Amino acid sequence: MKHIYTLLTLLLLSLTINAQEIILTENAEVSILTIGPGTQLNDSFGHSAYRIKDENLGVDIVYNYGVFDFNTQNFYIKFARGKLLYKIVTNHYEPFYNSYVYQNRWVKEQILSLSYSEKQAMFDFLQNNAKPENRDYKYDFFYDNCATKIRDVLIKVLGNKLEYNDDYITESYSFRELIQQNLNSNTWGSLGIDIGLGAVIDKKVSQFEYQFLPEYIFKGTHNATIQRINSKDNIVKETITLFENKEIKIRRNFFISPLFIFGLIGLMILFITYKDLKKGTRSRYLDAIIFFITGIIGVLLLLLWVATDHTSTAYNYNLLWAFPFSILFIFTVIKKHPSKWLRRYFIFLILLLVLLCLHWITGVQIFSIGLIPLFIALGVRYAYLVWFLKTPQRSH
Numbered sequence: 301m302k303h304i305y306t307l308l309t310l311l312l313l314s315l316t317i318n319a320q321e322i323i324l325t326e327n328a329e330v331s332i333l334t335i336g337p338g339t340q341l342n343d344s345f346g347h348s349a350y351r352i353k354d355e356n357l358g359v360d361i362v363y364n365y366g367v368f369d370f371n372t373q374n375f376y377i378k379f380a381r382g383k384l385l386y387k388i389v390t391n392h393y394e395p396f397y398n399s400y401v402y403q404n405r406w407v408k409e410q411i412l413s414l415s416y417s418e419k420q421a422m423f424d425f426l427q428n429n430a431k432p433e434n435r436d437y438k439y440d441f442f443y444d445n446c447a448t449k450i451r452d453v454l455i456k457v458l459g460n461k462l463e464y465n466d467d468y469i470t471e472s473y474s475f476r477e478l479i480q481q482n483l484n485s486n487t488w489g490s491l492g493i494d495i496g497l498g499a500v501i502d503k504k505v506s507q508f509e510y511q512f513l514p515e516y517i518f519k520g521t522h523n524a525t526i527q528r529i530n531s532k533d534n535i536v537k538e539t540i541t542l543f544e545n546k547e548i549k550i551r552r553n554f555f556i557s558p559l560f561i562f563g564l565i566g567l568m569i570l571f572i573t574y575k576d577l578k579k580g581t582r583s584r585y586l587d588a589i590i591f592f593i594t595g596i597i598g599v600l601l602l603l604l605w606v607a608t609d610h611t612s613t614a615y616n617y618n619l620l621w622a623f624p625f626s627i628l629f630i631f632t633v634i635k636k637h638p639s640k641w642l643r644r645y646f647i648f649l650i651l652l653l654v655l656l657c658l659h660w661i662t663g664v665q666i667f668s669i670g671l672i673p674l675f676i677a678l679g680v681r682y683a684y685l686v687w688f689l690k691t692p693q694r695s696h
Contacts, residue, residue, distance in 0.1 A: 322427070323420070328354035329411050330422045332450055333362065334518040336406035336545060337482060341489035343405070344482045346514035348450045351393060351409065352423050360393040363426045366446030368439070382609035386439040388430050388449070397542065406545040410521055413537035421457050429453070440611055442475055442501070447514045454521075454535075461527045462535065466507030468523050475501035475612070476666055478513060484552065485669055491558045494668035495597075496604065498616030502665050558670025566673030573677075573684050582688055588634040590681070595627025617665045620656040621675060623649065643689040646682045653679050 335347040350363040367389045400407050414422065428434060439445060455462055473481075476497070483490040510516040524535040554560055569590075572583050602624050604613035629645065632638050653675060659665050667675075 322357070322359070322423070324352075324354050324359075324416075324423055325356040326416055327356055328352065328359075328416075328419050328423070330414055330419050331409045331411045332517070332521055333542075334408045334410070334514050335400050338403050338405050339550070343403075344489070345479075346405075346447075346482075347400075348447045348514040348517050349396070350422075350426060350450065350453070352426065353393070362391045362393050362396045363430065364389050364391060364396070364446070365437075365449040381607070382438075382440075382611075382613075384439060385436040386446075387435040387437070388426075389435070390430050401543050404545045404548065405543075406541070407543040408518065409540045409542050410518065410536045411538045411540070412521075412535055413526065413533055418458065422453070425453060425457050438609070442509070442512045442612060445512060447517045448512055450517050451511050451520065458526060463525050463527065463532075464508065464520055465523045465525065466510075466520070468519060469507045469510060472504050473510075474504055474666075475509075475512075478505070478510065482513075486554075486557045486559045487552070488558060491668045491670045494666070495618050495671075496601070496616075497612045498605065498614050498618075499659070499665035500614050501612050502663065558668065559673070562670050563673040566677035569677035569681050573681050576688070577684065582685065584634050584636070587681075587685065588630050590678070591626040591630045591633050594622045594678075595624055595630070598622035598624030599627060615665075617656060617659050618667065620652040620659070621671070621678060623652060638689070643686055646685045646689070650679060650682045650686070653682070 329352075331351045331353070333349045333351050335349075337344050337346050347366055349365070351361070352363070353360045365388045366386065368384060368386045372384065397407060437444060437449075476494070479493060479501075480490060483493070508520075511520050522534075522536055522539070525532045526535045569586070572586050576583055598619055601613075601616050601619055601622060604610060605616055626649075629642070632642055656667070656675070660667055
């Protein structure tokens, strides 16, 4: 009977959502749900959502801003170009909660200290935002995601009465540093982020911008206050741990990690270069493969920078090792007797690697530690080719 009543309540909500006819009772509660990290890369940063609960009406709804549709036409193209729309969806609380218990991810609830009119205003705003014509938004990992929406809704509804106090943040981090706090630096997910995202995420961010992560939505809300007539109260009335996950130690296999794999690739390049040196020759196909792979990666990174709506892929200095124009010179480098200017091109590539090191040392952009063996091997290979191509008769 309880489940039938719940279904009828949800049906009533769906029928009246456009009219906003539901009036909450005094006992209603508005809360923020924070979910801990999961085991997958897209779950590594946690999740946030709103919960509206009114036992008198049988209402217990979660408003989730972190949903996208895999069936969207041209899904992967839109995702790559930064044009994929996310949406807010409503769920009944119980299955929402159970899904995260099943994933063994902790769930915490912050019940907000709101007046009756503020609760109703929050509910009305969320109901209106969940309408089909209002629910979609263009996702941005740093500035418009499932966490920042929680903060922004609170600001829109409460206005100047709400004040975030950021003095609890004592360290100054960049976006990249905040991301890497949730990842192991020697993982493929971390490598992908460090390659795909540019120098724009290496700038130090304000405490307010920390709240692109659910962890800091939780902390920021905990330290926020709301102005009343004669006092300033904490916006959080009560914090409850709804589910405490079981600690599971993740075992990582170093032998399939980026550092090990790129270490093998680097050693292979160095070994072939050493054999070339002993024989006084040049492995032309190795150079063609290097130009092809680094060139393709460079083209993709350049497109992410200039041909998408992603804000975080701009000014990506991974282009200093994955130089896109190398792909144009594959047929030149594979020749037994390449053009004389090719030697100058290898000098140029070495200078790019030196510039990469300077960017890393000065903090302009931080690069993945997994790529260090590759950088060393490329530098040695290019230096050998500069020496080898210096004498024309060796160009074979």
